[in-house]
Amino acid sequence: MIAELGHFSLILALGISFCLMVLPSWGVYSRNLTLMHTGGSMAAGLFVFLLTSFLCLGYAFITDDFSVSYVARNSNTALPVAYKISAVWGAHEGSFLLWxxxxxxxxxxxxLFSRDLTVDMRARVLSVLGVLAVGFILFLLLTSNPFDRSLPVYPTEGSDLNPLLQDFGLIVHPPMLYVGYVGFAVPFAFAIxxxxxxxxxxAWARWSRPWTNIAWAFLTxxxxxxxWWAYYELGWGGWWFWDAVENASFMPWLIGTALVHSLASTEKRGVFKSWTVLLAIAAFSxxxxxxxxxxSGVLTSVHAFAQDPERGLYILVFLVLVIGSSxxxxxxxxxxxKSNALFxxxxxxALILVNNLLLAVATGAVLLGTLYPLAYEAFTGGDKISVGPPYFASVFxxxxxxxxxxxxxxxxxxWKDTSAGFSPRRQAVYFAAAVAIVxxxxxxxxxxxxxxxxxTSIALWITINLADDVLTRLRNKRAKLRALVSQPLSYYGMxxxxxxxxxxxIGVCCTVYxxxxxxxRMLPGEVVSLGGYEFxxxxxxxxxGPNYVADQGEIKVSRDGEPVTTLFPEKRLYTASQSVMTEADMDPGFFRDLYVALGEPVGESAWAVRVHVKPFVRWIWFGGLxxxxxxxxxxxxxxYRLSRRTSESVVGASVV
Amino acid sequence: MKFGKMKTHRRNRLLLVIFVVVMSGSGIAMALLALNENINLFYSPQEIVDGKAPVGQLIRAGGMVREGSVVRSDTDLTVSFRVSDLKNAEFTVHFEGILPDLFREGQGVIARGILRDDGEFVAEEVLAKHDEEYMPPELNDVIEQAHSEAAK
Structure with missing residues (x-):
């Protein structure tokens, strides 16, 4: 019953999104204020019904309703409740519902937060978002309905969530990522x-800027x-694989980074207007x-869901329509x-322009490497290739x-002209100092x-410049500390x-090198030494465990005879799905991680064991945070909190 | 046309165009060069057996691990197994290291490595599918071909 309610509210959401697409834009077309104003309540309705639908699916998971085939495929009575909830987005249908x-x-x-927009702009923006909602909900209902029942015969026990996904990282990673991904729909809608x-x-740059920043922050x-999840759960100590799906999240991030910067120039100085619009379209595309x-499963990837050509085709058509029409x-x-501002x-x-170009070229290189296997297969009539990680490393x-x-x-x-405060000689000194220190x-x-x-020298050089910039801002201020605190938050953001x-x-290069x-191969009692540590x-x-049995190893780590820590890596067998999972154990540290994973039993009582010493690896994620x-x-x-703002451009379009 | 006499904004525009062209041009050149060196072609067991795969180059090859063919060393982590297309073509893969969790006899694998001139494959990486439902597209084709030809 609850599943039907979920399905029903999804259908209602489709109806509302259709109205959201049509009514406000019809209002804009016919200059009808009442119709233009419908956008707000439609958006609220859309949200409520999608949320209802999502909660219904969550309820089906928590109550182990295995007559819903999506639940039966991805859950199990023995699954801990936290994972039952995260299992909602553990596979294709549910994760798209979350999306x-x-x-x-x-x-x-x-x-809610666009009341200071002009009425017609707000109507247009909401209506563009409505178009996207129609596309997504139709996709759900037509190809991937999570509420499909397998009646009258249904399993009494579910086949369990993929063990790789039974982890804290997977509870939080997809929602954050989706908030970022989908968040780029907002600057896209503003641009369109x-x-x-x-x-x-x-003005559009000022409206889109906070939205872009927050979407970009979540994507980061x-x-x-x-x-981080890949590192401890999947990757045997690897943290980035240039896998097709990782690239798929990295490309919008790169273009999003360019967008965040170019929006700043468009807002502050009125330059790069059309380029910024193009970036907004590119980020969402x-x-x-x-x-x-x-x-779609067209590329070999550790992340790919079970492939389904029909779904792939639908998204491809949607993609072509969205990109093509925009x-x-x-x-x-x-x-x-035209922008008349001189610089x-x-x-x-100019420097932001350089930033944008480099980021665009980097995105292009990643895109080329990611899609090349598809193009190659199409042009050679079925020859399959993969592009190795060295490609990405050597270009990126x-x-x-x-x-x-x-x-x-x-x-x-x-802005406009730096020559007054900028001295090449000083930069040379800074860089030399950084190189010398490092x-x-x-x-x-x-x-x-x-x-x-x-x-590391470049990193230090950047840091010196940042510090110099802070000190410059505090110069001539008597109360230094107060001056520091009273800097605008956006400056702290920068x-x-x-x-x-x-x-x-620093984290990436130290980890890599x-x-x-x-x-x-280790027998009990054997010792291997690595990076100054004895394992x-x-x-x-x-x-x-609750839904698995495990072989747990006990590995004592010492340094120069002094015990450091004891690690307990596991090899788990998840009983419902009969799948084997490696659960690595590590001793995290500010300057180094000790990382141990069990391979497989290799005769007698010997095990294959992988040990890592990874200096500075935490810095990679700390930096990301x-x-x-x-x-x-x-x-x-x-x-951005000023509620009343005139929508005229504050920035002089011509500063000649 | 003298550069120095151009108006500032026109000169700026020219510089900008040159800058963009040089930047993206060198980016593309670099990318294509690197791409050429780093593509790994995929070969099926039949192609390996027929000698169609290049020897001594980094390639990928895959198929099903034959039941009972996995041989482990007693002293280190070297392992070898036979990869077949479920018909009559199969070849030996040597690997040193830890095999992925989903590596099973009778299941699909993709190995990345180098074919020796004796027809045996030395893998530097072995990939298995990551869940029960998912099958890499390359393997799917190998198996489908094998089935459709067996049906003839």
């Missing part, structure tokens, strides 16, 4: 609405959590492409947009190194590795965002 609910939530949020109205001024968080790649609209309307080559605008890394170098100087840049440190630690010295990148840079690992394989024992925090701080800035 759609997130769209409904964003739509509702836009309706602006093109549609033909008033491509800088989602990717960071995903990488890449999110949709990600959805297509994950759900680019057509762009082509028709974006001409003749010099050392200005912040040089591009971001250039980007980071520009990032260092851009911190000190100013080289000295590496020499002391006896780890002279050129790429690490280079990356600081944290860039510092986060610095932290991640200093990690050591060994796969060894003693003490013994194995059987452990009983800082970046996300930066994005959120920028949104909380009080200038």
């Amino acid at each position: 759609t609910l997130v769209l409904g939530t964003w739509t509702f949020a836009v309706a 609405a602006t093109l549609w109205s033909g008033r491509l001024d800088t 968080l989602g990717i960071t959590l995903g990488s 890449l999110s949709l492409l990600g959805g297509f790649l994950v759900r 680019l057509t609209l762009y082509a028709v309307r974006a001409q003749g947009i 010099t080559w050392s200005s912040r605008e 890394v040089p591009i971001v190194m250039v980007l980071f170098a520009f990032m260092a100087i851009s911190t000190r840049s100013r 080289s000295l440190l590496s020499a002391l630690l006896a780890t002279l590795v050129f790429p690490v010295i280079l990356v 600081l944290f965002g860039h510092l986060g990148i610095v932290v991640s840079m 200093f990690s050591t690992e060994k796969d060894v 003693e394989f003490h013994r194995m024992k059987k452990v009983q 800082l970046v996300a925090l930066g994005g959120i701080l920028a949104v909380l800035d009080k200038r």
